[in-house]
Structures are given as structure tokens and as C-alpha cells.
Amino acid sequence: MINKKSPIPLYYQLEEHIIELIEKGELRPDDALPPEREYAEKFGISRMTVRQAYTELVNKGYLYRLQGKGTYVAERKIEQPLQGLTSFTEEMKARGMEPGSQLIHFQINPASEIIAKQLAISEAEPVYEIMRVRLADGVPMAIETTYIPANLIQGMTQEIVNQSLYAYIQENLKLRISSGSQVIESSIASQNEAKLLHIGKGAPVMLIESTTYLENGTPIEYVKSVYRADRYKFILNINR
């Protein structure tokens, strides 16, 4: 569990261990963690080292502390630091709507200049291109085109895409998503967009371009979305 010989810092090993317990569901929201002193004794490390691991996890939003009581697993709220890194599926569920999806195409193409730049790969490297109409309660909400470097996630199938890509990345590939950037702008629906979204040509739409990165800074996906402005608002909460 904790390897004192490893060059990986002890507090970091403990962090990973606890995150794993949470992700496996062995620790559920509001469960108490062992007291700092107990963990310290159990692993033969000092209390301050346990404390450092707990503190980082509190900062990252995995845990919360109550003085005099203990340290507990935090709820993974959508509103909080996850904001902007959630998938369409999670977001719609959080808004109380039933998410759906309609595949337009699923192909592997060589990366265009723009896509290559966004994904930090060379031009013409293969990328998955997945275009879907996203539904909320059965009504078209957005057109979403996702680009993923094929070398990063090999053998991806349509099935995976229809599940949660994020969950797949975390569970099967043991990679953790850590940051993202988004550009949001207003525009007007083209003929084709209008048709797919069941709105009139020239109706207002919201364009969202979003790039997601792993912990080491590698881009994992680049998504271009066209949302119906009459049904979608982008909500952002910030806490310093």
C-alpha cells in the first residue's frame, strides 16, 4: 500500500491510495476517514505526512475536515470545481433532464491543421471524429463533434462513445483528467445546423469549443459544440 523505498513521496502515495478507495466506492461521501494518528501508526509514517496528504485532498475537493470530529469524503458536486469539465451526459442529468444521443458519424481521419494544434499532435496523425446530435428529454439540444487522438485511446468503439468517455478514461486507462479550456461564442445557425437542431436558419446558437487535458498536460479531446440558444444557457460558478 505504502512503499517507503519508492521514490514517490509518501504523502502522494497515500493520496493516490485514498483517491482509489473513493473511486472504487469503498469510501462513500460523508464516510469518515481514519484519524490522522491512526493512519500514521498503521503505515509507520508520521502524522504530519498523513496530514499533508489529507490537506492536498481537501484542496482538491476530495475531502472535508471538521475540527474536533474528523475528516470525511466530500460529495462530488457538479456545481463545484468540476464545472466545465463535465460531459454533456452528466450536465443534463444534473439539470434534471434525460440525456440522449444520435450518432451522425464515427470515423478516423487524419488531423487537420486546426485539430492537430488543439490536440498537440502532428498534422495528419489519425484522430477519431465523432459527430452526434445530443438530445435532452428527446429534443435536439446540441450538435457535438469530438476529436480524440487515435494513438492515445486505441481500439475505441461506438459502444464506448455511447457510454461515458470520461469514466472509460479514468477506469480503464487509469488516466485522470485535470484541466480544460473552453471558448464560448454566439453565432447564428447555418442551414445544416438548423436542420439537425430543428430550429430556423438564422436562429441564435452558442458555439462552445472545449479542450480537455490529462494531469500531465496531454490534450485528450477537443470538442466543438453548437447549442440551441433557446434551450441552453451556460452556467459557471467560481470559488476562490
Next chain:
Amino acid sequence: MINKKSPIPLYYQLEEHIIELIEKGELRPDDALPPEREYAEKFGISRMTVRQAYTELVNKGYLYRLQGKGTYVAERKIEQPLQGLTSFTEEMKARGMEPGSQLIHFQINPASEIIAKQLAISEAEPVYEIMRVRLADGVPMAIETTYIPANLIQGMTQEIVNQSLYAYIQENLKLRISSGSQVIESSIASQNEAKLLHIGKGAPVMLIESTTYLENGTPIEYVKSVYRADRYKFILNINR
């Protein structure tokens, strides 16, 4: 500077001290802070305590560390955790444009139901209402209407508004802004909006409603903005 008799934790006193130096401009972005060991000796406290203060300020985005080199004042970049809590002025500067402003009106009104709800005050309580056309390099960029509870900031004048409201709040009122929420949507310019923004009626615009809160959770301002979609994109970066 640092009072060992005070019940306020030493690391917190040091944090406040450093923030003050940064806000007064005595420490500028990329300036080096004293090494941990030096501060420790200077104030007669242990290095770990200095380290705790530095660490918290790194987490809050005030400082950054380079192993083997030192600890430095961070730039208050738009990209970073400030995102969405910056003023129009700061944001335009960060984008390399010269911000400007054209006052449409400055008045005190009783709060409407919607405004009262956003500012968490009673209906009909007085609020400042400031409507301005915001310019970037002399060209209209947005129409911004700001609502501020009059009881919170008494005796506000047009001059203050033309300076930085954020700076005024922090320096004169000793209040620190800590969180905010924004709702972003797409729409189409009304006749009046089109006229003020020098665009055609029906051109796409971006509506941004934004509420800003103090550390204790009190809303301090509610802003409704209408941005020209042809000149403005909303950029958001997230780091977990």
C-alpha cells in the same frame, strides 16, 4: 507585523501581511519573496509555519514556487482562478486592448423583484443602477448594466465607477471578493442594443449575467451585459 500573542494563527497573519504587500504594489508580479528560512528567522517563527503561509497563498493563486530558485508573486492572469471575477477593464487590458467607457445613466432605484433576489436584499431597497457602453480600442464592445446595493457602498460617485470598482472595494472597504456566478447565453440584438453597439438589428449577441460575492457570501454586485458576438468570445480555463 507578526504578533505571537495574538490568537490569530501566525501563518494566517503572515498570509495577510503578504497579500497586503501585493495589493499595495510593494510586491509586483514575478518579484521574489524572501526565502522561507529568511522569513522564519526574521519573525522568529519556524520555517514550517512560513511554509504553511506560502503554501496557502500558492493554492489561492497569489504565489508560485520554483524548486531550487524561490517563491514568486503570481501574475493575476485572466486565465487563472480569477476567471470570471475580473472586471471588463482588466479583461480588455489582458487581451491587449484599450478599455473605455461611455456612461448612459447613473441612478439610485428601488430594487425590482429580480434584482432584489440576485442581491439577496428586500424588494424596493435602494440600489445603484449604472448603465454604460463599454469600449475596446474605442469601438463599442458591450452594454453593461451594474446593480449594487446602496446600503453596502454608501456615497458612491460616478468617479468611483469610472475607476475600478473592484479596487475600490478592496482598498477602501477592506472587503475581499471571493466568488461569483455567471450565466451565459446567446441572443439577438434588439433595436436599441443594435444602435448602442453599432451593429445591425438581429445580429448575434452574447448575454452575460454575473453576480459577485464577498468572502462572507454577501452579493456585492449584479451585472447584466450584452456583448457583440462578432468581437467577443468568452474564454474559460479550469484547473483542478
Next chain:
DNA sequence: TCGGATCACTGGTATAGACAACTATACCTA
């Protein structure tokens, strides 16, 4: 001149221990 070794200084990790502040419970007393 170039390259490598050394050194001083920085932050990074880790230990051991002390006391304060806070919570919850049990128990005692008016």
C-alpha cells in the same frame, strides 16, 4: 575555451513531539 566538479542556496519531503481548540460523551451536583 570548454566541460565537469563543487558549493551555496533554494524549495521538497519527512520525522517527532508539544500544546491548543473543539466535539461528544459520561458523570456529578444543585
Next chain:
DNA sequence: TAGGTATAGTTGTCTATACCAGTGATCCGA
């Protein structure tokens, strides 16, 4: 019963110390 006291267990703060790891300058030798 209500209120105070004692106690055990928790996190919070702080000290003192040690050694590791990265940076950059300086020195030295080929």
C-alpha cells in the same frame, strides 16, 4: 431536570531538525 465538570478523541497550530533535489554560479583542469 438543568447545568457544570471531567475526559477522551479529534483536528489545528507550531517548533526544531534532518536530509533530499533542483538551480546557478564559480572554480578548476584538460
